[in-house]
Amino acid sequence: MDAPSLPETLSPYFLRQVIEHVGHPIFIKDRSFRFVLVNRACCEMLGLTAEQMIGRTDYDFFPREQADFFRLKDTEMFRTDAKVVIEEEPITDARGQLHVLSTVKVPLHDEQGRLTHLVGIIHDISHLKRVEAELRTANAELAQAQQELRQHAGQLEHQLSLRTAQLRHRNDELMAILANLGEGVLVADATGALVLQNDAAVNLLGGQRPADIDAWSAAAGLRWPDGQWVSPPQLPLRRALQGESVHNAQFRMHAPGGQGDAWVLLSAAPLPEGRGAVCALRDVTALKEAERMKEEFLQVASHELRTPLASLKLMLGAVAAQLRGEQCEALRPLIERGHRLVDRMSRLIGDILDSSRLQLGRLSVELRRVELAALVREAVERAQAASLGEHRFRLELHGPLWVHADGDRLDQVVGNLLANACKYAPAGSTVSVSCARSNGMALVTVRDEGPGIPPELRERIFDRFYQVEARAGRSFGGLGLGLYICRQILAAHGGRIWVESEPGQGSTFRFTLPALAEEG
Amino acid sequence: MSTPRAPGPSSDLVLVVDDDADLLEMLEVVLRMGNCRVVRASSGRAAMELLRAEQPALVLLDLMLPDMRGEELFEQLRSLQQPPPVVVMSAAVDTGDRARRLGVPYLIKPFDVEGLMALVRQVCPSAVAL
Numbered sequence: 001m002d003a004p005s006l007p008e009t010l011s012p013y014f015l016r017q018v019i020e021h022v023g024h025p026i027f028i029k030d031r032s033f034r035f036v037l038v039n040r041a042c043c044e045m046l047g048l049t050a051e052q053m054i055g056r057t058d059y060d061f062f063p064r065e066q067a068d069f070f071r072l073k074d075t076e077m078f079r080t081d082a083k084v085v086i087e088e089e090p091i092t093d094a095r096g097q098l099h100v101l102s103t104v105k106v107p108l109h110d111e112q113g114r115l116t117h118l119v120g121i122i123h124d125i126s127h128l129k130r131v132e133a134e135l136r137t138a139n140a141e142l143a144q145a146q147q148e149l150r151q152h153a154g155q156l157e158h159q160l161s162l163r164t165a166q167l168r169h170r171n172d173e174l175m176a177i178l179a180n181l182g183e184g185v186l187v188a189d190a191t192g193a194l195v196l197q198n199d200a201a202v203n204l205l206g207g208q209r210p211a212d213i214d215a216w217s218a219a220a221g222l223r224w225p226d227g228q229w230v231s232p233p234q235l236p237l238r239r240a241l242q243g244e245s246v247h248n249a250q251f252r253m254h255a256p257g258g259q260g261d262a263w264v265l266l267s268a269a270p271l272p273e274g275r276g277a278v279c280a281l282r283d284v285t286a287l288k289e290a291e292r293m294k295e296e297f298l299q300v301a302s303h304e305l306r307t308p309l310a311s312l313k314l315m316l317g318a319v320a321a322q323l324r325g326e327q328c329e330a331l332r333p334l335i336e337r338g339h340r341l342v343d344r345m346s347r348l349i350g351d352i353l354d355s356s357r358l359q360l361g362r363l364s365v366e367l368r369r370v371e372l373a374a375l376v377r378e379a380v381e382r383a384q385a386a387s388l389g390e391h392r393f394r395l396e397l398h399g400p401l402w403v404h405a406d407g408d409r410l411d412q413v414v415g416n417l418l419a420n421a422c423k424y425a426p427a428g429s430t431v432s433v434s435c436a437r438s439n440g441m442a443l444v445t446v447r448d449e450g451p452g453i454p455p456e457l458r459e460r461i462f463d464r465f466y467q468v469e470a471r472a473g474r475s476f477g478g479l480g481l482g483l484y485i486c487r488q489i490l491a492a493h494g495g496r497i498w499v500e501s502e503p504g505q506g507s508t509f510r511f512t513l514p515a516l517a518e519e520g
Numbered sequence: 521m522s523t524p525r526a527p528g529p530s531s532d533l534v535l536v537v538d539d540d541a542d543l544l545e546m547l548e549v550v551l552r553m554g555n556c557r558v559v560r561a562s563s564g565r566a567a568m569e570l571l572r573a574e575q576p577a578l579v580l581l582d583l584m585l586p587d588m589r590g591e592e593l594f595e596q597l598r599s600l601q602q603p604p605p606v607v608v609m610s611a612a613v614d615t616g617d618r619a620r621r622l623g624v625p626y627l628i629k630p631f632d633v634e635g636l637m638a639l640v641r642q643v644c645p646s647a648v649a650l
Contacts, residue, residue, distance in 0.1 A: 302611060302613070303610075306611035307542075307611055307629060308542065309629065310546075310611065311540070311543045313632055313633075314543070317550060317636075318553060321553055322553075343630075350613075353613055354613075366616075
């Protein structure tokens with residue numbers, strides 16, 4: 001097959017076809033700067049037809065300034081007879097649209113070599129410029145974003161350093177507080193190693209700093225109040241490592257000076273996320289000693305105060321025994337009153353002592369089988385005798401009702417409730433007392449027709465030293481200990497006491513304690 | 521014992537042991553009115569001294585003595601040939617518990633004449649209620 005061949009001389013028609021269909025705008029001008037040829041792309045770009053352009057110059061289509069520039073470049077090319085490259089030139093087409101062009105103007109010679117025309121080949125780089133512009137914008141935005149990011153990072157860094165400083169400050173404060181705290185503080189990690197021991201804790205051990213919980217316990221000689229050694233799993237910090245909380249448990253340990261024992265209260269709690277446990281130690285040795293001295297003083301004081309009362313009571317008895325006839329009629333009420341005063345004084349002394357023992361947790365109850373109905377009956381009989389007919393008593397006893405109790409203490413409770421009823425209820429009113437089994441419990445009720453107790457005071461009257469009359473601006477006497485003691489005594493029996501009352505409607509005190517099984 | 525003693529207890533004699541002079545006196549007054557004879561001791565030693573010569577039908581014993589605890593004197597009384605019955609009297613809070621441990625009746629101070637005489641009459645046949 002023959003290789004395809006081009007005609008030796010291309011026909012002008014053929015060349016025009018090629019130029020016409022080239023995608024780039026192409027134009028040819030003669031030496032008078034008139035357009036002699038424009039291709040389709042050129043027409044489309046400028047929004048003109050070939051007919052409108054052929055034979056015309058730039059001044060016919062473009063603003064003057066632009067046409068001047070084209071002419072200048074055309075002139076330069078014809079003068080130099082060399083290619084002129086215009087890297088970038090903005091033009092506004094006939095539709096008013098702006099283009100950015102890159103144009104090459106090349107000299108055209110005739111067969112004799114004379115420079116007769118120029119051909120311009122245009123690259124419309126508007127799109128490129130737009131992309132470039134967009135890219136620039138994007139770059140600028142990126143730069144700005146980067147700058148903002150840097151700023152943010154800077155701010156964050158600043159905040160972080162500020163926060164770190166605050167935390168360090170806070171930590172320093174806490175460490176200073178810990179160091180100066182009167183209570184000892186121990187912190188153990190999850191393995192039981194002691195990671196913090198403040199000054200007070202170290203001083204409690206006479207300057208020792210054991211490495212872990214067990215070593216600490218051994219160095220402290222930690223024992224239960226009864227003197228038994230504390231086994232490792234029972235150590236408060238060990239229990240706290242197991243997730244338990246220990247609050248103010250009392251222990252003995254070696255006194256820091258080596259003389260005798262110190263008493264400490266230990267509280268321990270787990271740290272969050274299983275990071276260990278913290279323990280606070282309070283040396284209460286001085287407090288215990290003060291308590292012991294107070295207890296001793298109260299014992300002696302009560303003994304000393306009661307002894308003259310004993311003489312006084314015997315004296316009243318002796319006098320009463322000597323009264324005869326009219327004298328007897330006149331003086332017996334006074335003597336009875338004297339007995340009541342002595343008894344009251346004795347009760348008050350007893351209350352102070354009991355209250356002190358309750359505070360120390362030393363109120364002992366001796367539990368025996370006690371028949372409650374008989375106990376209540378005897379207490380009511382005594383109260384009746386003491387009231388000298390001022391109050392009527394109504395009794396409703398469902399006995400026998402056996403309980404496991406300290407008879408003296410229960411007698412004290414019932415006597416106290418009856419004395420209160422007589423104290424607050426008006427003369428001539430009735431005190432109703434009942435005793436019955438209710439849901440496996442023994443229930444005793446003492447109801448009076450006194451002024452009643454407002455709702456907000458129904459719990460407070462059981463507080464130590466609380467007196468209703470202190471509020472009402474009246475004085476009924478007493479120390480505000482009776483009901484407190486009653487509640488504590490019943491608590492020691494596994495029972496409870498409460499009051500039901502409406503102001504003006506009287507008060508009903510009830511207490512319960514576990515009843516023993518009914519017997520046949 | 522070298523000191524001669526009466527052959528048996530005096531059925532109307534009460535030994536009162538307490539360190540409070542007023543109480544001793546009032547007990548003596550009341551017990552005399554109740555037809556008893558009284559000997560007083562204000563310490564454990566004085567009480568033991570008296571017991572060499574006397575054989576009371578009853579000892580009223582305070583638990584808090586200047587020279588010993590009531591329990592100690594009680595033990596010494598126990599060691600006598602014929603230990604007299606004892607009634608404990610005290611103002612101590614644990615009087616009841618302590619008396620129960622000794623296994624004897626007790627009076628908590630202040631006690632009244634009736635309670636006292638009821639206990640006395642259990643051992644002194646000649647005693648009377650006031």
